[in-house]
Amino acid sequence: RAQTDFKRFSAYDLGRLAIAGLINKTKLDGSHIDHVYYGNVIQDINTSNVARESSMAAGLPDSIPATTLSM
Numbered sequence: 001r002a003q004t005d006f007k008r009f010s011a012y013d014l015g016r017l018a019i020a021g022l023i024n025k026t027k028l029d030g031s032h033i034d035h036v037y038y039g040n041v042i043q044d045i046n047t048s049n050v051a052r053e054s055s056m057a058a059g060l061p062d063s064i065p066a067t068t069l070s071m
Helices: 011-026 050-057
Strands: 036-040 066-070
Touching (some): 011 050, 036 050
């Protein structure tokens, strides 16, 4: 996202927008999601589990596990 129009967004914001956009576009009931995986290259030091923060901000139930994968 560096040097792009997305640089103003945090990894958490990008994840939230992606999850919310997917749910909105597909009309998927969030309770049908089994697990959220989020991958990134450089971990955001302000958010320990980007997958969890993104999924909850997108309105998914807190009962859905979320895992952040960093390379």
